[in-house]
Amino acid sequence: MSACTDGPAFGKTKETARIVIIGAGASGIAAATRLLEQGFKNVQLFEAEDRIGGRINTVPFADSFVDLGAQWCHGEEGNVVYEKVKDLDVLDRTGDFAGYFVRSNKEILSDDQAKALMEFKDNFEMKPDWEGSVGDAITESYWKEVGQQLVPNDRSVAKEALDSLKRHICSEDACDHVFELSPRSYLNFATSGGDQNLSWRRKGYWKFLSLLLNANEDQPGDQGDLKGHVQLNKRIAEINWSGDGELTLRCWNGQIVSADHVICTVSLGVLKKKHQKLFVPALPAAKVRSIEGLGLGTVNKFLLEFEEQPMPENMRGVAFLWLEEDLKELRGGKFFWLESISTVHRVDRQPRLLEGWIIGAHARYMETLSEERVLEGLQWLFRKFLKFSVPHPKSFLRSQWHSNPNFRGSYSFYPTYADELRTGRTDLGSPLVHVSGRPRVQFAGEASSRNHFSTVHGATESGWREADRLNEFYKGRAEN
Numbered sequence: 001m002s003a004c005t006d007g008p009a010f011g012k013t014k015e016t017a018r019i020v021i022i023g024a025g026a027s028g029i030a031a032a033t034r035l036l037e038q039g040f041k042n043v044q045l046f047e048a049e050d051r052i053g054g055r056i057n058t059v060p061f062a063d064s065f066v067d068l069g070a071q072w073c074h075g076e077e078g079n080v081v082y083e084k085v086k087d088l089d090v091l092d093r094t095g096d097f098a099g100y101f102v103r104s105n106k107e108i109l110s111d112d113q114a115k116a117l118m119e120f121k122d123n124f125e126m127k128p129d130w131e132g133s134v135g136d137a138i139t140e141s142y143w144k145e146v147g148q149q150l151v152p153n154d155r156s157v158a159k160e161a162l163d164s165l166k167r168h169i170c171s172e173d174a175c176d177h178v179f180e181l182s183p184r185s186y187l188n189f190a191t192s193g194g195d196q197n198l199s200w201r202r203k204g205y206w207k208f209l210s211l212l213l214n215a216n217e218d219q220p221g222d223q224g225d226l227k228g229h230v231q232l233n234k235r236i237a238e239i240n241w242s243g244d245g246e247l248t249l250r251c252w253n254g255q256i257v258s259a260d261h262v263i264c265t266v267s268l269g270v271l272k273k274k275h276q277k278l279f280v281p282a283l284p285a286a287k288v289r290s291i292e293g294l295g296l297g298t299v300n301k302f303l304l305e306f307e308e309q310p311m312p313e314n315m316r317g318v319a320f321l322w323l324e325e326d327l328k329e330l331r332g333g334k335f336f337w338l339e340s341i342s343t344v345h346r347v348d349r350q351p352r353l354l355e356g357w358i359i360g361a362h363a364r365y366m367e368t369l370s371e372e373r374v375l376e377g378l379q380w381l382f383r384k385f386l387k388f389s390v391p392h393p394k395s396f397l398r399s400q401w402h403s404n405p406n407f408r409g410s411y412s413f414y415p416t417y418a419d420e421l422r423t424g425r426t427d428l429g430s431p432l433v434h435v436s437g438r439p440r441v442q443f444a445g446e447a448s449s450r451n452h453f454s455t456v457h458g459a460t461e462s463g464w465r466e467a468d469r470l471n472e473f474y475k476g477r478a479e480n
């Protein structure tokens, strides 16, 4: 539609249009830096936390930095993060999890068995016409392809291994269990070819943001080119988009801000919890369906620093296999939440560290425990599974993504519920526009990415997508 129909009342140009971006994570930063490059002048980011970065949270730990959120660049082909850094020699190839599968009686599966399990996971392909969940599909192919052969005369080991693989998949897809995962999680995700776990050489994922921002790579939080454009500790409590003119935003502290365009990048978790209060008037039904239908799961990390690496030289990591009787006992005791720890492994270029992952409801429960209680549990787990002793760590960190009201989870997934509601990411990402086509409220963020959801490259692309949408709109106006 021609921009002329917008009428003289909207006389804004790139120089005068007021753009407010809510959230300074990867998508907000990508949108803001691109808008400034494109010649927009009045770009303001409102960030609820006291730091920029969002689910990229690189913090000093042990001898350098670690990531409490995004850690690896997943793939090389068609990945905008990789594209940005490929000539800079800043990434290490680390490959996939190459650890040991250890049973709760301390037995270790053979190398061949471990290889068969990882090959099965990596080569699993979702059939496009599959009716059911990913969990159903995985379970069926597992018993056909690898389960029976794994330990031919002991089906219980194969069952334990399948449960461990399922936890691994949940940690990649951020679902509570694989039976709630829709086939679209696989079919709609465009995997970028190449190494799936490229690591940032002790600089953490901040390295990527520092390049987007032109900021100091050793100072996570440095605002670089966005200095003067970011307001920290400013949680937006209400976006009033009534009428067809300017929008009014209210901060939690009562501050009122006017804008011509708003780009909302808050996580799907925040939208789920807050959309009814955040948007006045209420969002259209299709948008609400997408917010309710899509899922945001919880995946948390533990980081432990030791005087010396406790794992033997040849061990890169451990996946946990629970014997049925041990699991029964575990579930009845205070350490029940340990069941959902998927792996513990070494950290690239940080030889004295171990990192662990926990998923789902137990990850959310873990967030409510004190650090001492969490450590007590982890040490019990190490004693239960490992033949060597793991000393008390020198220092310890864990993430709490779910209980933080500015995130309410880790990353998004397609539940089968979204299929039932016939909704998806296009509905989530589509803007609220004036009849003239002028974007008023836009939506970016990893969950709005159609084929790179749950990643930093997807979040970055979504920020660029919305910046380009505005740029196109103003280009159209200039031409009229």
Ligand SMILES: Cc1cc2nc3c(=O)[nH]c(=O)nc-3n(C[C@H](O)[C@H](O)[C@H](O)COP(=O)(O)OP(=O)(O)OC[C@H]3O[C@@H](n4cnc5c(N)ncnc54)[C@H](O)[C@@H]3O)c2cc1C
Residues within 6 Å of the ligand: 022, 023, 024, 025, 026, 027, 028, 046, 047, 048, 049, 052, 053, 054, 055, 056, 068, 069, 070, 071, 072, 073, 074, 234, 235, 236, 237, 265, 266, 267, 270, 299, 300, 301, 399, 401, 405, 406, 407, 409, 410, 411, 444, 445, 446, 447, 453, 454, 455, 456, 457, 459
């Ligand atoms: C544990 C973990 C591990 C991960 N590992 C990887 C990985 O290895 N590789 C990878 O590619 N991706 C990974 N991810 C996913 C990746 O971190 C995210 O996809 C990406 O960082 C999301 O960016 P975003 O801009 O969409 O959202 P966010 O980073 O969540 O940014 C949104 C911002 O909005 C702010 N906000 C919220 N509410 C308000 C409000 N009302 N007002 C103002 N501000 C508000 C938040 O504080 C936040 O800063 C991981 C995530 C987690 C949690």
